[in-house]
Amino acid sequence: MDIIQFIxxxxxxxxxxxxxxxxxxxxxxxxxxxxxxxPLGAAEVKLTCGGAQSTGKSDANGNYSLxxxxxxxxxxxxxxxxxxSVLLGKDxxxxxxxxxxxxxxxxxx
Numbered sequence: 001m002d003i004i005q006f007i008x009x010x011x012x013x014x015x016x017x018x019x020x021x022x023x024x025x026x027x028x029x030x031x032x033x034x035x036x037x038x039p040l041g042a043a044e045v046k047l048t049c050g051g052a053q054s055t056g057k058s059d060a061n062g063n064y065s066l067x068x069x070x071x072x073x074x075x076x077x078x079x080x081x082x083x084x085s086v087l088l089g090k091d092x093x094x095x096x097x098x099x100x101x102x103x104x105x106x107x108x109x
Contacts, residue, residue, distance in 0.1 A: 026088030029065040030095040032058050032078060033109070040078075040099050049074035049088065082106050 028047060032040040039062030047054045049070035058064040068074070071090065077083040078099050084106035086095050097106040 024071045024090070025067055025069050026071045026074070026090075027065070027067040027092040028074075028076065028086060028088060028095060029063070029092065030097065031109075032062045032064060033096075033098050035098060035101060037098075043079050043099070046077045047074055047086075048077065076106070078106060084108060 026049065032043055032045070034040050039058075039060065041058055041060040041062060043058045043062075043064075045056050045058060045064045045066060047066045047068050049068055049072060052068050052070040054066045054068040056064060056066050068088070071088050074086050074088055075083050076086050076095065076097075078097070082099055082104055084095070084097060086093060096109045098109055099106060
């Protein structure tokens, strides 16, 4: 076997192994409250990490939970655009927020 035939097979083997590796996934959960510590139910929640996105809604008690095929610094956006940076690692993250009536930022609690 000459070197020209060996290289393409080796590249195919490496490419096949890369496809079989698991994708890192992050998970986040927490609560959303209005001022006065009142649950914010049925709020649209969006998690953006690079080019990946995950969406959902909070339940009647303000609880939310999302997972995404990404790790690192991400942005959690609630409702009409109020957002906060969140850090996702290999273990699930928990972030509780107050969603203010004015302003563009969520307040971490």
